[in-house]
Amino acid sequence: MSAATKLPYYDASKVREKASGRWLEIFAYLAYEEFGEAIQKPKKHHTCPIHGTRNKSGKGDGFKFFKDVVDSGGGVCNTCGPFPDGFRLLQEVKGWDFRTTLAHVAEFVGVKSEQEEREAKKSSRSSTSKPAPTQPQSTTASQSGGVVPISPQVNQVEPSAHDVSKFAPTPERMEEIKKLQEQIAKRQAQASAEAQEQIDRIWRESIPLNNGIPGPLYKYLQKRAVLLRLEVLLEGDNIRFHRELPYYDEDDDGKVIVVGKFPAMIAAIRDLKGNIITLHRTYLTPRGAKANVECPRKMMAVPDDKTVTGCAIQLGGFPTDGVIGVAEGYETAASPLRVYGIPTWSCVSASILEQFEPPKGVHTVIGWEDKDRSLRGELAMQALKVNLEEKGIRFIRMPIRRKIPTGAKSIDWNDVLVKEGIIGMPAYNQLMKVIQGG
Structure with missing residues (x-):
């Protein structure tokens, strides 16, 4: 059985909804080694984390996050082309399939697998007849500075392929990144209005x-x-x-x-x-x-x-x-x-x-x-x-x-x-x- 088939099933729509607004944090934890430079300066072009080169002039115009990176997680490279969302970007730079990528993102943003959801509902229904066993309390994103450890359930799948925590920045740096993406989100609304104005103006001209x-x-x-x-x-x-x-x-x-x-x-x-x-x-x-x-x-x-x-x-x-x-x-x-x-x-x-x-x-x-x-x-x-x-x-x-x-x-x-x-x-x-x- 392949690693992918051992993964629990996650509802992609739930994960996507929870990830919106937090993609810089997600990149910082799952792929800081590849995206660290771009995360710190998301408005600039950088060496592409995919093909790894700059242009002939030496200027770092290979890769740049989209203006809405906080919500979409998307980016574009002049050589590799556009990547519409964070899932596609992580798949490309980490070499993961979609289910593996979805599992990592789900764990970070705190979305339970469908199996966990079913078991939780079953446990809730049976709790009136017998007390539920005590479970160790999991660490929330807020308690760990935005970092949610990879759970034992996913570690059942090829640990070497999922050991990404070693690339994660410190909790202090994660807090800085969280503030940075909040600032970007505020600017995003203004940038969206400006984009529409520019589209209308250029078409009119x-x-x-x-x-x-x-x-x-x-x-x-x-x-x-x-x-x-x-x-x-x-x-x-x-x-x-x-x-x-x-x-x-x-x-x-x-x-x-x-x-x-x-x-x-x-x-x-x-x-x-x-x-x-x-x-x-x-x-x-x-x-x-x-x-x-x-x-x-x-x-x-x-x-x-x-x-x-x-x-x-x-x-x-x-x-x-x-x-x-x-x-x-x-x-x-x-x-x-x-x-x-x-x-x-x-x-x-x-x-x-x-x-x-x-x-x-x-x-x-x-x-x-x-x-x-x-x-x-x-x-x-x-x-x-x-x-x-x-x-x-x-x-x-x-x-x-x-x-x-x-x-x-x-x-x-x-x-x-x-x-x-x-x-x-x-x-x-x-x-x-x-x-x-x-």
């Missing part, structure tokens, strides 16, 4: 494409072989152009500075009701190349009262025949849209892709898969396949049957289209045959 495609954007889409017909780009008002969008970065002291102003493609990430949740920005040069900045493609922050789960850049509008495509990046989604004319939505990242929710009436989803050395794109599509098929929706996976180029981290369908042209894409008749179940 951006130019709709009703009168044509501005030069830098036209050249960029042309270079990426996804220069769609104007009526397709106009569908749903999902793509706009900003003439001078500021690009922000941090100096060595963590101070936010404006690197410059660039033309940019602005894409609306909408929910199924059509509401804009946040924006995705692609910074460009006047000649249509990606701007020479650290991260030319960025998603804006998501306000606290919203979520990107199930959202996408809705390229091609809503499907009318029950068939829709889905991909990670904008250019990847625009590639099959251009070739086949099937609405194909961009989820921006693998994490959002896994939770993709097609609109009502969709019976078939075509997944245009990225091929990554890390296998992230493949794993995201596998997760999406499971999610959709559980809902009775047919899923057609479109993997890339080519080697990743030497020196590259990945290859996507837009790379195929740019290099090989339409002939490199699956034949139209073959794809239609698969869609029709042939």
